[in-house]
Amino acid sequence: MRKAGSAMGSARVIFDRWDGRYAAAMADVRSSAVRDLFAAASRPDVISLSGGMPDVRRVPHEAVSRAVREALKHDGPAALQYGSSEGRYPLRSTIVGLMAETGVRLSEDDLIVTSGAQQGLDLLAKVFLDPGDTVICEGPTYVGALQAFSVYRPRIEWIETDEHGMRVDLLEETLRRLGPQGAKFIYTIPNFQNPAGVTLTPDRRRRLLELAREYDIPVVEDDPYGRLRYEGGHVLPLRALDADVIYLGTFSKIFAPGLRLGWMAAPRPILAKVLLAKQGADLCGSSFAQSVAEHYMKGTAWRRVLADLTKTYHERRDAMLAALVEHFPADVTWTHPEGGFFVWVTLPAHLDTRPLLAEAVEHGVTFVPGSDFYPDGSGRNSLRLAFCYEEPARIEEGVRRIAEVLEDKLALYRAFVTAGALPVVPGGQRQEVRA
Amino acid sequence: MKEKIAVLMGGRSLEREVSLRSGERVFGALTELGYRAIALDVTSELVDTLRRERPDAVYIALHGRFGEDGTVQEALEFLGIPYTGPGVVASLLAWDKSLSKRLMAAAGVPTPPWVTFTADAFKEMGAAGALDLVPAAVGGFPVVVKPTKQGSALGLTRVADAEALPEALLSALSYGDAALVEKWVDGRELAVSVLDGPDGPAVLPAVEMVAKSGLFDFRAMYTRGETEYYCPARLTPDVTAEVERLAARCHALLGCRDVSRVDMVVDGDGHPWVLEVNTSPGMTETSLLPMAGEAAGLDFKNLVDRLTLAALTRGM
Numbered sequence: 137m138r139k140a141g142s143a144m145g146s147a148r149v150i151f152d153r154w155d156g157r158y159a160a161a162m163a164d165v166r167s168s169a170v171r172d173l174f175a176a177a178s179r180p181d182v183i184s185l186s187g188g189m190p191d192v193r194r195v196p197h198e199a200v201s202r203a204v205r206e207a208l209k210h211d212g213p214a215a216l217q218y219g220s221s222e223g224r225y226p227l228r229s230t231i232v233g234l235m236a237e238t239g240v241r242l243s244e245d246d247l248i249v250t251s252g253a254q255q256g257l258d259l260l261a262k263v264f265l266d267p268g269d270t271v272i273c274e275g276p277t278y279v280g281a282l283q284a285f286s287v288y289r290p291r292i293e294w295i296e297t298d299e300h301g302m303r304v305d306l307l308e309e310t311l312r313r314l315g316p317q318g319a320k321f322i323y324t325i326p327n328f329q330n331p332a333g334v335t336l337t338p339d340r341r342r343r344l345l346e347l348a349r350e351y352d353i354p355v356v357e358d359d360p361y362g363r364l365r366y367e368g369g370h371v372l373p374l375r376a377l378d379a380d381v382i383y384l385g386t387f388s389k390i391f392a393p394g395l396r397l398g399w400m401a402a403p404r405p406i407l408a409k410v411l412l413a414k415q416g417a418d419l420c421g422s423s424f425a426q427s428v429a430e431h432y433m434k435g436t437a438w439r440r441v442l443a444d445l446t447k448t449y450h451e452r453r454d455a456m457l458a459a460l461v462e463h464f465p466a467d468v469t470w471t472h473p474e475g476g477f478f479v480w481v482t483l484p485a486h487l488d489t490r491p492l493l494a495e496a497v498e499h500g501v502t503f504v505p506g507s508d509f510y511p512d513g514s515g516r517n518s519l520r521l522a523f524c525y526e527e528p529a530r531i532e533e534g535v536r537r538i539a540e541v542l543e544d545k546l547a548l549y550r551a552f553v554t555a556g557a558l559p560v561v562p563g564g565q566r567q568e569v570r571a
Numbered sequence: 572m573k574e575k576i577a578v579l580m581g582g583r584s585l586e587r588e589v590s591l592r593s594g595e596r597v598f599g600a601l602t603e604l605g606y607r608a609i610a611l612d613v614t615s616e617l618v619d620t621l622r623r624e625r626p627d628a629v630y631i632a633l634h635g636r637f638g639e640d641g642t643v644q645e646a647l648e649f650l651g652i653p654y655t656g657p658g659v660v661a662s663l664l665a666w667d668k669s670l671s672k673r674l675m676a677a678a679g680v681p682t683p684p685w686v687t688f689t690a691d692a693f694k695e696m697g698a699a700g701a702l703d704l705v706p707a708a709v710g711g712f713p714v715v716v717k718p719t720k721q722g723s724a725l726g727l728t729r730v731a732d733a734e735a736l737p738e739a740l741l742s743a744l745s746y747g748d749a750a751l752v753e754k755w756v757d758g759r760e761l762a763v764s765v766l767d768g769p770d771g772p773a774v775l776p777a778v779e780m781v782a783k784s785g786l787f788d789f790r791a792m793y794t795r796g797e798t799e800y801y802c803p804a805r806l807t808p809d810v811t812a813e814v815e816r817l818a819a820r821c822h823a824l825l826g827c828r829d830v831s832r833v834d835m836v837v838d839g840d841g842h843p844w845v846l847e848v849n850t851s852p853g854m855t856e857t858s859l860l861p862m863a864g865e866a867a868g869l870d871f872k873n874l875v876d877r878l879t880l881a882a883l884t885r886g887m
Contacts, residue, residue: 147620149580149610151595486738488726488745494583547694548744555699557737 183534185521186502203432211427219423223249227426239376253384253398257284263409270319276509278330292511301336304343311351321354328361328476331520345378358384361476366450368474395425455528459535477524489519501537575607577626582613584635593854594632600875628882629654639851640666655882657850661826665848669719684709685753713755718747758838762859763818774815775863779804802866
């Protein structure tokens with residue numbers, strides 16, 4: 137859009153004088169209208185159930201200060217100098233250790249450090265996608281991935297998701313239609329998916345990999361939340377089952393997103409291409425941030441911080457689930473995340489959550505309308521709630537406020553059902569069926 | 572240096588992006604014309620900024636809720652700042668399609684048969700049980716279902732049979748507290764702009780829209796190449812005269828001033844039907860009022876100038 141933003145403390149609009157001179161590829165990349173609405177509505181009294189921000193207020197400053205001091209003391213000039221494009225070796229060793237704990241065996245040369253997992257998404261799109269190429273993802277999926285991909289103008293096929301993650305039976309149908317090598321990659325967030333909060337079951341993980349092999353299509357596994365599990369046992373990452381899987385990890389949820397540190401593990405030929413792309417993007421990541429992370433991750437203090445964060449998120453998830461049971465009407469369904477940050481809420485079909493956001497903002501709460509998470513605007517009757525950032529009492533109040541907004545529209549839906557004008561759909565859930 | 576004009580745009584309406592596009596073009600034209608133009612978003616700072624900036628007039632480039640429904644007009648009257656376009660009452664009447672259709676029907680202006688349902692009628696009175704009466708009331712399917720108060724065709728669905736009616740109502744009522752079920756009139760879709768001048772209201776050449784998808788919806792309206800336009804519309808002189816008469820009639824009937832855009836359909840027999848009146852027509856690159864202005868020899872800049880001068884001359 138043309139508007140660049142409004143000036144602080146005034147209603148003045150600042151125009152983009154350079155509009156019309158940008159690359160055609162940028163035409164497909166848009167800031168969501170919905171996000172503009174948030175910007176217009178960011179008041180402190182508004183409870184935010186929209187943003188997926190880690191609660192870094194719980195990361196002790198002393199631990200970070202110590203890591204910074206040690207970075208300067210031990211790595212001095214090197215931490216302030218350009219580094220290698222693949223990232224500092226000691227940090228890659230740290231990552232090898234982290235991955236081993238989740239069941240993935242790697243050597244330092246199997247991975248590179250990226251500026252957040254987000255850069256990994258951009259670099260993969262850059263090295264794999266020509267305009268018109270096909271990418272397969274989950275529906276709904278991570279908005280940031282859609283944004284990263286869209287600059288390269290792919291055609292995006294989405295696969296419906298249920299409480300067990302991506303519907304691999306539907307994936308198979310799509311792959312059959314597209315044929316061998318019919319897509320450049322399959323993008324999945326198997327653990328506590330953003331935005332749906334669901335986890336891909338072990339059976340489906342195996343089937344997904346079989347299909348990817350059969351149709352010869354690489355799998356991109358995005359795993360930012362894997363270590364934030366609140367119940368149930370660990371599920372092996374796809375990368376643990378198949379060394380060809382491209383794996384994206386991040387320090388954002390186990391340390392802090394402010395460092396912008398993530399990593400990509402991939403087959404070496406792919407890594408070589410990605411490194412070339414990365415050199416064009418930033419030559420190398422921040423040596424300083426990498427060194428700080430190395431020192432922060434030494435010893436066991438970070439594990440206590442992570443345990444505290446996990447406990448905090450666990451309490452907030454429980455608060456949200458309890459509030460949903462308490463306040464949400466019966467014809468609304470939601471997912472039960474075993475970890476991560478998000479709950480996905482589905483209303484009866486034909487109700488549209490986009491206009492409801494404005495009403496929610498008036499009630500002092502925000503959510504993200506479901507259609508933001510689909511490449512084609514599907515999912516209008518759904519919405520995403522984040523429980524990661526607000527305190528339990530505010531979460532409960534936020535859910536109560538959303539319930540008020542929903543109740544009004546649901547009363548209408550029920551009136552139709554009562555009159556026999558609309559069929560009763562179990563749980564109100566009617567998944568979108570792809571044409 | 573000429574007068575200071577504040578262009579209001581954006582806001583939290585669902586048509587925010589469209590309004591920003593309209594506003595930017597208007598702002599550009601005013602600047603070229605030598606006015607001291609300032610561009611203002613409708614935020615919680617708006618009234619404060621207006622009081623500080625003290626513009627001589629406001630150009631309303633807002634669409635949708637708050638901009639087109641009388642809210643901002645009321646506020647500007649309270650602040651004593653003259654503004655472009657229709658006043659509070661005309662805005663209210665045009666914004667509520669159910670109300671304006673009633674007025675039109677009562678005045679003998681042909682408007683397709685319709686019924687209005689408020690959300691409360693369904694929730695409190697069991698109106699959903701009477702949907703079987705809809706076909707008889709409006710003259711059969713297909714019908715169009717739309718919110719009574721919403722611009723840019725948001726929440727609008729064309730419904731082919733009784734089975735799809737409740738779903739369409741539900742989605743229209745996601746956008747507001749009342750919805751309209753209106754007989755679908757097959758034919759040529761027209762936008763007829765009326766502009767007040769020294770000799771009274773003048774009707775600009777009608778614009779005919781042909782959407783490639785068959786439905787002139789939000790996407791067709793604002794995506795280049797999705798719709799073909801003919802201006803003047805491909806009509807016989809008789810039909811043209813009738814269309815112009817009706818546009819002027821509606822402009823007067825709702826008490827519009829400065830400008831309005833009357834949307835119509837001309838059916839297969841050459842009979843025009845009025846669908847709605849817009850009091851804050853779009854001013855984007857693909858908008859219909861500027862297109863009609865061009866056809867009448869009034870370029871965008873002059874159009875903006877004329878509307879601005881009307882507000883300045885009127886004063887408060």
